[in-house]
Amino acid sequence: MSDSIPSATRVGFLGAGQLARMSAIEAFRLGMQVSVFSDRTENEPVQFMTPYSVSGSYDDLDDMISFAKQCDVITLENEFISSEILREVRDKSGTPIYPSPESFALIENKLIEKQTFENAGIPVTPYRLVSSEDEMAGFGEDYGWPYLLKSSKGGYDGYGNETVNNMEEAVKAYESLGGDKGRDILAEAFVDFTHELAVQVARNETGHVVYPCCETVQENHICVAVRSPAPVSEDIQVKAQELAVRAAEAIDGKGIFAFEFFLTTGGEVLLNESAPRPHNSGHYTIEGCSSSQFENHIRAVMGLPLGSAEMTKPAAVMINLLGTHNRDAVAENIEDAISAPFGHLHVYGKVQSKVGRKMAHYTLIGDDQDEIYDKARRITTDIQI
Missing domain, CATH: 3.40.50.20 (Rossmann fold)
Structure with a gap:
């Protein structure tokens, strides 16, 4: 330390x-x-x-x-x-x-990641490495259509994975994801879920800090909003936090880590993916928590004592602001966003905007989550970047 x-x-x-x-x-x-x-x-x-x-x-x-x-x-x-x-x-x-190369090696692609957490006794979404049409067909027979095909390395924000509804789509997706060029491709079953959850964990030799369990709202495989704490029972929140800590321990991680989960219709909490770095689901922590994921990222890797993850208000929401044009970046119609009490606009400083690219985010903190979620969505609707 x-x-x-x-x-x-x-x-x-x-x-x-x-x-x-x-x-x-x-x-x-x-x-x-x-x-x-x-x-x-x-x-x-x-x-x-x-x-x-x-x-x-x-x-x-x-x-x-x-x-x-x-x-x-x-x-x-x-x-x-x-x-x-x-x-x-x-x-x-x-x-x-x-994180150390040894820790990173345990999660550096989606296949290894699944195996690492499965071996640690952490429930994960059903998956299988596929390398032929027969194996893709067999996965569909075993787990049902549609399912996901994922590149084992390099996917993010909807890139590197495709939903397939039948064998024709599976063959095309396998090729577009690089399976025919030697890249490992994972088939992953769809699970019936009610919420997508996320938990950040900071960890180093001084101990660990676990952040609140939040909900990520997804559209087209891209997170568009985050609500913290997640609107699920306290038991489920605690379960997700416990699994996140176990996952960080399984890789002996030093740094900040994010873990994403599905809450199934049957009440199971399944680990979906992890990230050995700050994560979009934790942006709300800048204003929403005593010490943000970014502060604890620095503290953790420098061997400093970790800061508290206690929330500063009962509720926080974060809205991702995606590029609306292919042009030189400019944030327009931001007056309502920057005028709202306890509202915080973060523009990332990217020179070029692209449609769908993460260009900024907006955080609003308050006492009533539904109220601030509705307000944050409303005042960011007209922002153009």
Whole structure:
């Protein structure tokens, strides 16, 4: 455990998007410096905030090692990198990486992730690795149509997975997801559920902090809103929190982790996916909790004592604001959003807007969840980005 922060302390992020940006803000608040390694050619949100920015490839070991040597600790913004590369970067640079390559290796693709949590006794959604038409047909016979086909690596926000209703669609989806090019493809059964839930857990050598169980509202595989605490019974909330802590322990994670669950019509809580980083479902914690997921991300990887996850008001809601145009980014019609008491608009600083791209979010906190949820949806309806 650390009890001091030298002014020259530098946190390095692999990835330069909004998750790194919001984490970097907390690092700056604690007096740290920030470096960022981006695998994209375009200007990314964190790159405007620090002079220590490098662009390159996650497969270029020399560049990655050189970057790591400039940092006191490295952490992740996404999962688009291999645990083997992370291990080599850590071992050859001497810079610690959190979550550790060993932890990351246990969840670095969807197949390994399912197996890791299943082996830990955590209930997961039914799945199977498929590599032929017979296996896809067999999964449909066993679990029913429709079901999901998922790329084992790299999927997010509706990318990397497709719903298939029959064999013709399954064959097309298998090819479009890269199955015919050697990528592992998972079939995953649809489950009858009433709510999609999420829990964030911060963990390091000082202990762990578990955030409230929230509900994620999805449209077309993209989270459009979050409600915290989730509008389910306290028993279900506690069950999800307990499973999230067990999942973090199963990978011996150090950092911030998010775990997504289905609450089935039969009352089961099934772990669906995890993320070894801050997560969209936890954005509400910036204003909604005593210490946000981003603050505890920095605290966790730096070995600092973790902050409280207690809510600042009885209820919080978050609305994702997606790109409405393909154009240079500009946030329009924001007056109502920024004028509302206890309302907070976060624009990510992306230069280019694209339809459906996560460009900003809006959080509203208050005493009555239904009331603030309706209000937040209403005052964000006309925002154009």
